[in-house]
Amino acid sequence: MSxxxxxxxxxxxxxxxxxxxxxxxxxxxxxxxxxxxxxxxDSTENTANGIISKGGVVGTGTSxxxxxxxxxxxxxxxxxxxxxxxxxxxxxxxxxxxxxIEVRVAAFNTTSTIGAGYSLFGSARYNxxxxxxxxxxxxxxxxxGAMNSATSTxxxxxxxxxxxxxxxxxxxxxWAAVGLYTFVGV
Numbered sequence: 001m002s003x004x005x006x007x008x009x010x011x012x013x014x015x016x017x018x019x020x021x022x023x024x025x026x027x028x029x030x031x032x033x034x035x036x037x038x039x040x041x042d043s044t045e046n047t048a049n050g051i052i053s054k055g056g057v058v059g060t061g062t063s064x065x066x067x068x069x070x071x072x073x074x075x076x077x078x079x080x081x082x083x084x085x086x087x088x089x090x091x092x093x094x095x096x097x098x099x100x101i102e103v104r105v106a107a108f109n110t111t112s113t114i115g116a117g118y119s120l121f122g123s124a125r126y127n128x129x130x131x132x133x134x135x136x137x138x139x140x141x142x143x144x145g146a147m148n149s150a151t152s153t154x155x156x157x158x159x160x161x162x163x164x165x166x167x168x169x170x171x172x173x174x175w176a177a178v179g180l181y182t183f184v185g186v
Contacts, residue, residue, distance in 0.1 A: 022066055025052050027059030029066045037065040044091070046183045047071040074103065074179035080167030085153060088177040089163040093126035097185025098134065103163050104178050105152040111171040116147040122154040124161050131156035152177070 022029045022036065029036060039060075045052075050073075053059075055066040076089040093099060105118040122137035137154040149168035152175070156162065165175040 022055055024055035024059055024066055026054040027056035029055030029060070030063050032064040035064060037062065039065065039067045040069075041067055042070045042073040042075070044074060045069075045071050046095070046181075050180070072181050072183070074101070074163070074181065075177065076163065077174070077176045078165050080150075080165050080173045080175065081170060083149075083166055083168050085164040085166050087162045088152075088165050088175050089161075089179060091161040091163075091179075091181070093124065093131050093159050093161065095183070095185050096126055096128045097183055098123060098125045099161065099181050099183050101154070101161060101179055101181045103154065105163070105165070105175065106177075107147065107150060107152070107165065107173050107175050109147060109150075109171050109173045111173075112146060114144040114147050116141075116143040116150060118142070118152040120152060120154045120163065122161075124156050126159065129159065131159055131161060146171075 020030065050071055052069050052071055053066060054069060057063050060067050074089050074091050078086050078088045080086050088105070089103070100123045103120045105120065107116040109115065119140035120137055123134035124131045125134055133156055143150070150173060151166045153164045153166060155164065163177050163179065165173070167173045
């Protein structure tokens with residue numbers, strides 16, 4: 001049985017309607033030549049549920065683009081060759097309130113081919129001018145061999161929260177950190 005012929009919109013299956021716009025939490029995207037670009041990203045911006053959709057010129061700068069963004073996220077990388085504390089993440093606090101921050105850190109010593117991992121949890125209060133640690137930072141430490149001479153720290157300086165890498169000796173260590181934060185203020 002052939003399906004060729006005139007498609008009727010009054011009986012039988014109705015042809016699908018092609019969407020002409022996509023409304024997001026921050027803007028509306030309109031396909032260009034039937035193409036809609038959909039991207040995933042992350043951002044340090046603060047949202048209550050940790051995710052936001054953005055679309056169109058208002059949200060993404062491109063009329064036919066929709067971005068799905070994981071928010072409240074921090075990330076950074078650095079390489080150390082000595083024991084000088086070196087920031088992997090510098091998170092500037094800009095809104096008065098308290099920031100609870102959870103960070104995972106991976107370290108790979110390319111000189112000795114050994115590794116380490118850290119989990120840091122701390123909180124900082126911001127008063128509009130300076131950041132203050134709220135109590136002690138909780139740490140989970142997993143270090144292999146001589147990597148027990150390295151460490152990762154959570155500190156504040158001025159209005160910033162710093163996640164630092166501290167290497168050792170003349171060893172080259174590659175570091176990567178990913179964090180999430182929860183914020184509440186006035």
